[in-house]
Amino acid sequence: METAAQAVALLDAPEVAASWEKPSALAQWTVGGLAGHLAYQIFSVNPALEGSASELEPIPVLEHYARAVWIDAPLDGEISSGIRAKGEDISSEGVRRLVE
Numbered sequence: 001m002e003t004a005a006q007a008v009a010l011l012d013a014p015e016v017a018a019s020w021e022k023p024s025a026l027a028q029w030t031v032g033g034l035a036g037h038l039a040y041q042i043f044s045v046n047p048a049l050e051g052s053a054s055e056l057e058p059i060p061v062l063e064h065y066a067r068a069v070w071i072d073a074p075l076d077g078e079i080s081s082g083i084r085a086k087g088e089d090i091s092s093e094g095v096r097r098l099v100e
Contacts, residue, residue, distance in 0.1 A: 004042045008099060011035050017095040028075050033084055036091030039098050043090075 010016070020032040029037075065071065073079040091098055 004045075007038055007042055011039060011095065012099045020091075020095055028080075029084060030088065032091040032095070033087040035087075035095065035098060036089065037083065037087035040086065040090055 016031060016035060020030070020035075022031055023029070024031045024034045026034060059067075070079045070083065
């Protein structure tokens with residue numbers, strides 16, 4: 001809960017709203033799109049917890065990232081483009097709506 005509150009505080013920073021449509025520090029991401037991607041990390045927790053249990057053994061978070069196919073995906077590739085598009089979609093109603 002504390003981490004989510006910190007993320008919301010970051011999303012609610014005036015600098016974020018002022019730069020919403022501008023490029024972020026990450027290549028090919030807008031500030032708003034990156035904010036939407038961050039917010040999705042919060043939004044996805046409840047559905048993950050409420051979903052049916054997996055038969056797979058849990059793995060440590062670092063192992064999850066070591067297995068992730070998107071880690072080495074090209075920036076213009078389908079996976080990376082899809083992740084950016086989802087972030088942009090989530091943030092499409094603006095910073096106020098995202099923070100709410």
